[in-house]
Amino acid sequence: MPKTSNSVGLTQTKYFNIEDKILLESGKEFGPIQVAYETYGTLNDDKDNAILLLHALTGDAHAAGYHDENDKKRGWWDDMVGPGKAFDTDKYFVISSNMLGGCSGTTGPCSINPETQKPYALDFPVITIEDAVKVQKKLVEFLGVKKLIVAGGSMGGMQALEWSITNADMVDSVIIIASTSRLNAQGIAFNAVGRNAILSDPYFNNGNYYGEEKQPEKGLAIARMVGHITYLCEEAMHKKFGRRFQYSDKPNFDFNIDFQVESYLEHQGKTFVDRFDANSYLYITKAVDYFDLAQKHGSLKAAFEKTNSRFLVMSFTSDWLFPTSQSKEIVQALIKAGKDVSFCEIESPCGHDAFLLEFETQTKIVKSFLSKGEDNA
Amino acid sequence: MPKTSNSVGLTQTKYFNIEDKILLESGKEFGPIQVAYETYGTLNDDKDNAILLLHALTGDAHAAGYHDENDKKRGWWDDMVGPGKAFDTDKYFVISSNMLGGCSGTTGPCSINPETQKPYALDFPVITIEDAVKVQKKLVEFLGVKKLIVAGGSMGGMQALEWSITNADMVDSVIIIASTSRLNAQGIAFNAVGRNAILSDPYFNNGNYYGEEKQPEKGLAIARMVGHITYLCEEAMHKKFGRRFQYSDKPNFDFNIDFQVESYLEHQGKTFVDRFDANSYLYITKAVDYFDLAQKHGSLKAAFEKTNSRFLVMSFTSDWLFPTSQSKEIVQALIKAGKDVSFCEIESPCGHDAFLLEFETQTKIVKSFLSKGEDNA
Numbered sequence: 001m002p003k004t005s006n007s008v009g010l011t012q013t014k015y016f017n018i019e020d021k022i023l024l025e026s027g028k029e030f031g032p033i034q035v036a037y038e039t040y041g042t043l044n045d046d047k048d049n050a051i052l053l054l055h056a057l058t059g060d061a062h063a064a065g066y067h068d069e070n071d072k073k074r075g076w077w078d079d080m081v082g083p084g085k086a087f088d089t090d091k092y093f094v095i096s097s098n099m100l101g102g103c104s105g106t107t108g109p110c111s112i113n114p115e116t117q118k119p120y121a122l123d124f125p126v127i128t129i130e131d132a133v134k135v136q137k138k139l140v141e142f143l144g145v146k147k148l149i150v151a152g153g154s155m156g157g158m159q160a161l162e163w164s165i166t167n168a169d170m171v172d173s174v175i176i177i178a179s180t181s182r183l184n185a186q187g188i189a190f191n192a193v194g195r196n197a198i199l200s201d202p203y204f205n206n207g208n209y210y211g212e213e214k215q216p217e218k219g220l221a222i223a224r225m226v227g228h229i230t231y232l233c234e235e236a237m238h239k240k241f242g243r244r245f246q247y248s249d250k251p252n253f254d255f256n257i258d259f260q261v262e263s264y265l266e267h268q269g270k271t272f273v274d275r276f277d278a279n280s281y282l283y284i285t286k287a288v289d290y291f292d293l294a295q296k297h298g299s300l301k302a303a304f305e306k307t308n309s310r311f312l313v314m315s316f317t318s319d320w321l322f323p324t325s326q327s328k329e330i331v332q333a334l335i336k337a338g339k340d341v342s343f344c345e346i347e348s349p350c351g352h353d354a355f356l357l358e359f360e361t362q363t364k365i366v367k368s369f370l371s372k373g374e375d376n377a
Numbered sequence: 378m379p380k381t382s383n384s385v386g387l388t389q390t391k392y393f394n395i396e397d398k399i400l401l402e403s404g405k406e407f408g409p410i411q412v413a414y415e416t417y418g419t420l421n422d423d424k425d426n427a428i429l430l431l432h433a434l435t436g437d438a439h440a441a442g443y444h445d446e447n448d449k450k451r452g453w454w455d456d457m458v459g460p461g462k463a464f465d466t467d468k469y470f471v472i473s474s475n476m477l478g479g480c481s482g483t484t485g486p487c488s489i490n491p492e493t494q495k496p497y498a499l500d501f502p503v504i505t506i507e508d509a510v511k512v513q514k515k516l517v518e519f520l521g522v523k524k525l526i527v528a529g530g531s532m533g534g535m536q537a538l539e540w541s542i543t544n545a546d547m548v549d550s551v552i553i554i555a556s557t558s559r560l561n562a563q564g565i566a567f568n569a570v571g572r573n574a575i576l577s578d579p580y581f582n583n584g585n586y587y588g589e590e591k592q593p594e595k596g597l598a599i600a601r602m603v604g605h606i607t608y609l610c611e612e613a614m615h616k617k618f619g620r621r622f623q624y625s626d627k628p629n630f631d632f633n634i635d636f637q638v639e640s641y642l643e644h645q646g647k648t649f650v651d652r653f654d655a656n657s658y659l660y661i662t663k664a665v666d667y668f669d670l671a672q673k674h675g676s677l678k679a680a681f682e683k684t685n686s687r688f689l690v691m692s693f694t695s696d697w698l699f700p701t702s703q704s705k706e707i708v709q710a711l712i713k714a715g716k717d718v719s720f721c722e723i724e725s726p727c728g729h730d731a732f733l734l735e736f737e738t739q740t741k742i743v744k745s746f747l748s749k750g751e752d753n754a
């Protein structure tokens with residue numbers, strides 16, 4: 001844990017329990033639910049200085065700081081959260097929680113089903129972004145928050161949009177980065193390939209692989225490899241790896257790894273299976289596929305007419321997974337709905353991953369946006 | 378078989394045998410080799426009116442016409458080959474052969490190794506585009522051809538480039554469509570994911586699955602699904618499938634197929650395993666990954682200084698697998714090398730697949746290019 005003046009320092013994941021069942025969008029009731037969360041900064045007396053951060057596909061509650069003195073890995077948005085940072089913990093009470101269906105402390109398919117005393121596996125109900133937000137709402141109420149700002153990149157942006165619509169009276173401001181109001185066919189297709197790789201793994205065993213000697217690791221790794229291709233852009237990938245060989249200056253003439261980019265993908269796949277659950281990957285990608293504000297509300301404009309928030313929408317020039325055109329759809333619908341919206345397309349070579357990397361530009365824009373909100377308050 | 382005046386009609390795959398071993402780029406010697414091929418039209422007395430068509434990743438020798446009266450499926454470039462068509466069989470002697478390493482009649486990993494009387498499987502040597510061209514050269518010589526035009530889309534374009542460099546005195550004209558002089562990192566990455574899916578399939582059995590009850594079908598299907606995403610462009614995919622559900626007007630809330638695009642990919646995967654061999658997929662994608670004219674010849678300009686051909690290079694606006702920028706690299710290097718080159722970027726929404734679909738525009742351009750060659754002759 002390096003010492004820096006603007007770090008939140010040591011952080012701890014805490015747990016909140018929802019004992020009652022909640023009604024899911026599918027019509028099923030589900031509970032109890034444990035929610036893993038972290039907080040940084042202090043809630044003020046008016047209970048209106050909260051920022052809820054919403055993680056992307058494989059994120060967790062640990063958004064900032066370190067878990068112990070020897071921890072080498074910071075929270076996933078540590079560059080953005082801390083004293084004086086974009087999400088300034090001197091001013092704001094920042095909350096981050098693991099999503100429903102996840103595998104990092106919040107109830108998901110790997111959790112024990114109290115009725116059977118075995119992991120839910122595929123008995124876990126299919127959940128949606130709306131369901132995830134419903135659980136987050138319970139957490140936020142438990143923490144005593146009355147008004148909040150919601151912010152997220154990628155899938156986190158979907159949750160932020162959902163928050164502003166279904167909890168219109170609570171959400172002051174919304175920050176959406178590299179996100180969309182609905183996946184296009186190509187996005188669904190990439191998710192479908194990933195799920196297919198998991199479902200086809202011989203050790204998937206209809207989701208009942210917990211505690212087994214073999215896990216569906218190869219399927220999950222392939223899903224992650226496909227994901228990583230979509231998180232980088234072609235130019236960034238070529239700049240990073242080009243056609244360089246990994247071990248030699250010429251082809252192996254076999255089916256082992258030849259190129260650096262192959263080694264990178266294999267590494268990404270292998271390390272992912274140590275931290276993520278294949279069933280969670282199925283459930284969360286399905287929730288992402290299903291998210292479609294226009295379909296649910298009749299139109300995107302109709303969806304946004306229900307919000308009382310002001311919006312900051314950011315996209316990145318090289319993001320081809322959630323391209324700028326999709327952010328512009330959100331912005332145009334917000335304008336049609338008469339809402340206050342700022343939009344910024346950031347020049348970046350980092351592809352979709354830019355929301356995790358381009359923190360300097362993001363910080364300037366987020367700070368400017370939040371300071372206007374403070375002036376209005 | 379529909380009757381049309383400009384069809385080559387019934388065609389037949391023939392076989393040519395190379396009894397001697399050939400020296401492969403890897404340094405290994407390999408043989409004997411059987412080559413599956415078809416021809417359309419007649420070789421003239423000067424033996425200089427031949428066009429060699431070169432197929433893409435999963436193509437075969439059957440480029441045009443029908444194999445029998447009840448055949449419903451035409452050859453893969455039937456729209457381009459026939460009397461009065463782009464590759465006009467009234468004028469030209471058109472040749473198409475299955476690539477070395479393939480699974481449609483030319484010797485490949487599924488062929489019987491005469492030394493063991495078993496399929497080669499992974500004892501088949503790793504081959505390159507240069508090796509494939511070496512085999513095609515033997516076929517063309519066997520057919521008595523003295524001068525020829527070479528033409529191909531995608532991987533076929535790589536072979537056409539290789540032909541013009543290693544057989545400079547034979548090749549008059551080169552037609553390259555939606556191709557490249559080398560894959561970028563993203564292209565290698567997509568191929569690596571496909572190979573990974575095959576190599577991870579529990580029934581792959583180190584390539585020795587021939588005659589077994591179970592085949593590595595799921596792995597090969599996943600490879601094909603990834604491929605199909607890259608063959609279409611995002612806009613075309615969204616236009617074709619959007620977010621439409623396959624069976625209902627709402628989510629299933631399970632892990633079966635929800636969206637039309639998922640059904641399309643599953644269908645493409647399933648039908649592919651009936652016609653293609655998983656080992657061939659490994660070998661041919663490796664050959665594609667290895668192809669790199671600049672690396673082999675010092676620079677692309679140096680590579681093209683070795684050719685005596687005139688060139689037509691075509692790309693498609695929506696092709697993101699082999700984008701226009703890669704065609705332009707070829708064109709610029711040809712110009713630097715002082716070669717005669719025509720370039721055309723065709724406006725098309727069909728993505729990489731456009732070279733198989735946009736036959737009307739292609740026909741006009743190819744005819745114009747070939748007629749100039751005829752004037753010069």
